[in-house]
Amino acid sequence: MSTGTDVxxxxxxxxxxxxxxxxxxxxxxxxxxxxxxxLPACASTYWWSGEIEHATEIPLLIKTTRAAYPALEAALRKAHPYEVPEIIATPVATGLPAYLAWVADETRQPSV
Structure with a gap:
């Protein structure tokens, strides 16, 4: 097992x-x-502007790193149609070392 604290x-x-x-x-x-x-569409129920709302939504699970998170959040905020998008990040505690390394490699910004 490898620690995945950066993913x-x-x-x-x-x-x-x-x-x-x-x-x-x-x-x-x-x-x-x-x-x-x-993921497949799901039913969401939540408070918005003092009312309980019901919606069908498409969940996305996004793999990134702590270093790439600011760029990810900026890209999400720019592309997301919601006024206040749900953007929740949770650290990956452990994982396959090769997979965690792949995530880090694929989100590393090229050197200038």
Whole structure:
């Protein structure tokens, strides 16, 4: 087992497949993420503007690193259609060393 303290799993939800595709493309093209998994649509219920809202959303699971997180958050905020997007990052405690290294390699910004 390897410690994965530099790798993060980031969750966000999108209102539809088109916006999920756009956000996925934006974060991958910016090299702020190594991988994005789009899950099937889910039912979300939440408070918004003093009311309980119901929506169908597309969850995205995004793999990145602590170093790449600021760029990822910026790309998400720019591409995301929600006024206040859900962007939650959780550290990966352990994982396959080769996979964790791959995430780090794929999110490393090229030297100038």
């Amino acid at each position: 993060l799993l980031v969750l966000t939800n999108l209102p539809d497949a088109d916006s999920a595709d756009q956000v996925t493309k934006a974060v991958l093209e910016s090299r702020a993420a190594a991988c994005v998994n789009r």
